[in-house]
Amino acid sequence: MLKQIEAGSLSIAYDESGDASGWPVVLLHGFPYDILAYENVSPLLVARGARVIVPYLRGYGPTRFLSDSTLRSGEQAVLGNDLRLLLDALKLEKAILGGFDWGGRAACIVAALWPERCAGLVTANGYSIQNIAKSLEPSAPEREYAHWYQYYFHNERGRAGLTQNRREICRLLWTLWSPEWRFGAETFERSALAFDNPDFVEVVIHSYRHRYGLVIGDASVAGIEQALAAQPVIAVPAIVLEGEADTVDPALGADGHRRHFLGHFAHRLLPHIGHNIPQEAPEPFAEAIVALHAQC
8 A cells, every 4th residue: 555654755656565563674766667576576474574664765756845946866875865764754663674776775774873773674686875986996897887877877868868768778788787687568667657656757866976976965964975985784684585587786696785784684696687677576575584483
């Protein structure tokens, strides 16, 4: 059931399923996806007794800013803070958090900075807290090639392109990042409605400029951004999922992530799965959540 709640600077739209007394799980989507990434994960968790919350991130779907004057920031600190404030608004002292892409970053941030709010973490694509201080250091050419869209968004042609061709660009990214996922036109169009949010373009553009230090951030989360600059470790129980066919965040294996995790840590590589792990592989994603719950 789709609901709406005020949290910080936002009115956040979220899907809720399961009994209100169930063990709480919050699942977060990435760019350019939406809450439908979890439509086949949530029923599996509800069947195991979970209360599942799946919010639209800022700039997506029916989620709205409460004030016209709020910076349409997409920086990592606001994503993490949005999640923390959502937990507050829902009166959830602690929940298992799961996410991928932007949503995985928000979950990692809460797990790292406010571990008392996170009972366990399932993060697709691993530790995703950005190291902005090193963002202008060049990567291997194949990684640079995969991030073409980020550099495109750095200039005004990219802003105009995303405004004019948001569906075409987002569908292209789905195809490039998950080359073995045979999604249909209807599947994409259902999610693409979320990109009609009036703040989608501004939030996306700010996100891909801020992570390279090209624009200023939201002053209200400057302290959080400073804490993230230290690349904080994650001490809560965590499971990292990686898609073997992910072409934008290629799998690093357990050794590529372990140093960021101090608590219980497990790594699972999923053959033939691309970037959108929960939608492409709902059963393994749900199984990872359930495995963490069993440890609580």
